[in-house]
Amino acid sequence: MTAHTPIKALDIAAIRSEFPILQREINGKPLVYLDNAASAQKPEAVIEALSNVYRHSYANVHRGLHTLANEATEAFEGARQKIADFLGAQNAAQIVLTRGATEAINLVANSFGQTLESGDEIILSQMEHHSNIIPWQLLAQRTGAVIRWCPVTQTGELDYDALMGLMSARTRLVAMVHMSNVLGTTNDASRIVKMARDNGAAVLLDGSQSAVHMPVNVTELGCDFFVFTGHKLYGPSGAGALYASGDWLDRLPPWQGGGEMIADVHEDHSTWADVPHKFEAGTPAIADVIGLGAAIDWVRRFDRIAVMEHERALLDRATQGVSAMPGIQLIGTAQDKGAILSFAMEGAHAHDLAQLLDKYGVAVRAGHHCAQPLMRRFGVDSTVRASFAIYNTADEVDVFLEALHKAKSFLI
Structure with a gap:
């Protein structure tokens, strides 16, 4: 396989094995890293x-x-x-x-x-x-x-x-x-x-x-x-x-x-x-x-369209799960969008949600995301943001949704 022949069939397990940090546990749980829009993790090749x-x-x-x-x-x-x-x-x-x-x-x-x-x-x-x-x-x-x-x-x-x-x-x-x-x-x-x-x-x-x-x-x-x-x-x-x-x-x-x-x-x-x-x-x-x-x-080893499709599938799965939870407002529902999911929960602050998700090993971003004019446009002061990358999996989305459901039950 040459650098000019990108891989179309993504082996996510093999890709994950190239990221040492993904082997970590947080609070006794496998790390589910969904803070990629802030900063992505690094493969062994970069290290x-x-x-x-x-x-x-x-x-x-x-x-x-x-x-x-x-x-x-x-x-x-x-x-x-x-x-x-x-x-x-x-x-x-x-x-x-x-x-x-x-x-x-x-x-x-x-x-x-x-x-x-x-x-x-x-x-x-x-x-x-x-x-x-x-x-x-x-x-x-x-x-x-x-x-x-x-x-x-x-x-x-x-x-x-x-x-x-x-x-x-x-x-x-x-x-x-x-x-x-x-x-x-x-x-x-x-x-x-x-x-x-x-x-x-x-x-x-x-x-x-x-x-x-x-x-x-x-x-x-x-x-x-x-x-x-x-x-x-x-x-x-x-x-x-x-x-x-x-x-x-x-x-x-x-x-x-x-x-x-x-x-x-x-x-x-x-x-x-x-x-x-x-x-x-x-x-x-x-x-x-x-x-x-x-x-x-x-x-560039990987086909860019294949990566987009993988990340979009994760976003769709997460969006469907979050949308089914009462009291949650999705921020950003455009048809053509990248793998970023932002939402606000009625009666719960984004920071509290993020801290509770961390208890289950799920890393998300909470706050105004350096976009305060946009927050004011939607009438919120902060959101929770889950953002997906090539190394994330459908199982991780399910862990995130389960953790979010538990956090929601605790806070509301």
């Missing part, structure tokens, strides 16, 4: 890649001439190429390596943002993660730019008619999540891009969830910027990427200054390195980026 860097070939990248520096640089730049291939970018120079999606969005806000003037408009949606809200609010405070908000329907879908109505000659950027971390809703990126193009605006897509749960080809999507983070993609924390189309990276000014991003430094001026290094100041997260490359290699 070994990190270990091998530090054990055998660690050195700072690029400028060294010795063997270790050359080995580290080759692996580091190899990971950049893997990311480009994974996202369907035309070349690796379109990939800026960052600490994650948050830093990537801040990079665009602080670089592209230097071209904005007072009164220019940025469109966001009510379903955005705080990482795709705060950088734009800070930018608006500095520049006088205006943020306009696209509403979300009762089923948790983007209101495309409202989005069209928000477009104007002053719209400079549409920054939206590709797949919601709370609702699981997959937004129609091509439709968003067309609307923006018709109005002369750029598009940034937050792919933190979509890059994990569905095939992504940024060239086909036509977006200007795409960000994702490695730790949700079975990779290390502290590594992610920004994709920029066309000549955006050449046109935009750098954000952070320091080593690595320069060509020449003089007392009265400096010039910048070629892209993408112009945007990569300082020593990067070398081992973590190499580990992200290993995670992408691991993910």
